[in-house]
Amino acid sequence: MELSMPPSEPNAAAQPIPSPTPSPDRSPDPSPKRSPDPSPAEAPTPHPYRWLVLAVVLLAEVMDLLDATITSVAAPAIAADLGGGPDVTQWLQAAYTLPFAVLLVTAGRLGDRFGRRRLFLLGAAGFTLASGLCALAPGPGWLIAARVLQGALGALLIPQGFGILKEVFPAAELPRALGLFGPVMGLCAVGGPVVGGVLTQADAFGAGWRLIFLVNVPLGLAAWAGAARWIPRDTPTAGQRLDLPGMLLVGAASAALVYPLVQGRELGWPVWSLVLAAAGPVGFWLFTRYQLRRPSPLVHPSLLRNRGYTSGILVAVAFFASFTGLMLVLSVFLQGPLGLSPQNAGLSIAPLALGIAITAGPAGALAQRRGRTVIQAGIVLTSVGLAVLGGTALWSGSSVDTWRLLPGTFVAGLGMGMVIPPLFDVILADVSTAEVGSASGVLNAVQQLANAIGVALLVTAYSAFTDHGRSPTTALAGTAALTVTLLAGALLLSFRLPERARPEA
Structure with a gap:
């Protein structure tokens, strides 16, 4: 769950937002030889569907935010129904956030390389499918695996939105557009636990807790359809390198830290779990040393x-x-x-x-x-x-x-x-x-x-x-x-x- 306000430049692979204030003329020649500023008629026309594009991006954010808060409330009911102890309730959250964290930065570069619109559509379709798989889970193993898929596709989906908004909004309107993220995030934070509890207890059509995942299906379909209709096609940037070894290293370090914390108590804290937990911070240290030597690092x-x-x-x-x-x-x-x-x-x-x-x-x-x-x-x-x-x-x-x-x-x-x-x-x-x-x-x-x-x-x-x-x-x-x-x-x-x-x- 991302509760922080979008920073000045949320897309990891995007360039800084250009200032709407033109830079001063530094030419030593005082004569007016430079091209005159374009008249209003010659200025680039803003994208006609930019506010609908914003609605689509916000819809994707809502799916991500609700998915985290809804699950935290429904986790005990899910564990009681499918079987399992506290480790199941922990994995329901960790199975989503771990792949999301590992793939998030790389996904921004994937958007630059293959096109943000294309990856937004792929992420929205995949997230919707993964949500349906979560709802159909017959046991905890299936559900946790589907949550991993959901987190990976969420990481593919979310970073593309900010880059897309930069493309369709003029610089003067972009702060106003990004300003809408705060109220939406606040509503999700306040309403998520309540909605999760209501959906779980409602037991509509005998679905019980499965409704918290089924609610993503219409939202995801609407986000995909809106993206296909209104988000403009973009041109991929050639030559973007992906730091796959770095991604694998940080993923292994994350798993080494979290896995023993979740399963160690259940297994009686065997020696290997303690060794694995200690290896997690070492893995992050190795990741930082590796990044200092990479020609095209993640960080x-x-x-x-x-x-x-x-x-x-x-x-x-x-x-x-x-x-x-x-x-x-x-x-x-x-x-x-x-x-x-x-x-x-x-x-x-x-x-x-x-x-x-x-x-x-x-x-x-x-x-x-x-x-x-x-x-x-x-x-x-x-x-x-x-x-x-x-x-x-x-x-x-x-x-x-x-x-x-x-x-x-x-x-x-x-x-x-x-x-x-x-x-x-x-x-x-x-x-x-x-x-x-x-x-x-x-x-x-x-x-x-x-x-x-x-x-x-x-x-x-x-x-x-x-x-x-x-x-x-x-x-x-x-x-x-x-x-x-x-x-x-x-x-x-x-x-x-x-x-x-x-x-x-």
Whole structure:
């Protein structure tokens, strides 16, 4: 799930957005020999269907965002129906986000090489098909495999949209078009858990939880049809190189880190699982060394030497791991020990998303003046909310209910809303204009990887507490404390971020 606002240049392979202000004439000859500026009649005509193209791109974003939040609420019901323990609920999320993260940056270059329209159509059709396969799953293995396919095709689909919008919108209108992403993301964040709970409990036509995947079918078909009708054909860029070894290396490192976190507890933490978990960070280190030597790397080498940017990556990992992991832990707790229905669980999580929606708008504007201070205040407020949540769970014991948990979740959401909008723009502040495309694409991929790590780590921690005889409320409090520890690390690292957000953000 990508909750961050689109950065200044979201497409990893695209060039920077040209400024609408013409550059000054630097000719030493004062005589007017240069061609006159084109008259309004000679100016390029904007694409007639550009706003319909925007609607199609937003529809693709909605599918991606809803797919993440809906699944987090429905995961316990899916595991109960298909069989399996907490590892199944974790893989439902990780199986989507891992391939999405690994393929995201490369997919931007694929769009340049083979054409963005072509890959958008392929991604929309494939995502729709994969959603149907998820809905038809007879067992957990089928469903997890279909989720992997869904994540890979989502990574193919999503990066193409921003490049397409750059092609169809004039520079003066592009900020207005990109400004619509914020409200759409906010609505998905607030409405996703509720919609997931309602669809799962509705059990229309006896489909049960399968409706959360079937809802993507009409959306995907509409996105494909709209793209085929309104997105203009583009010319592929010859000579784009793909760093396949780099992609395989970062994929192996990601899997080595996440797999033992998910399966290690289930298997009794054998030695190989601990070795594999330790190999994950080593794999990422090898990836950075390899990128410094590649002639056409996935990541600009200068970014890996930028202290503010590399620190920002770690802040993003800690924060988004906390956010996504906590969402799933709350869903498991509400539908397990509290025995809530998926619909009521979704309504109980909604205050977290509502808090995000309330502070996200003001935080984005305030960060232009206060920069990283806004992020730091948001991390502190999120930690306070989680401390209240954990303390309430411990104090209430067996009498805990959703109303008692509401203040903690709401305050945590207010804090998260202060972090999400400005985070990427502050991280990108010291990145050169030529590097913004690559830097923002990597950040989006890191966010997806953090989602997988957070789900694997926090759900495993919650389950480990209950395995050792702790009550569910104590397990929830312990997991909240672990999340605060992650956020404390993010807070310390945030002092290495640039002080101000990117001016044009």
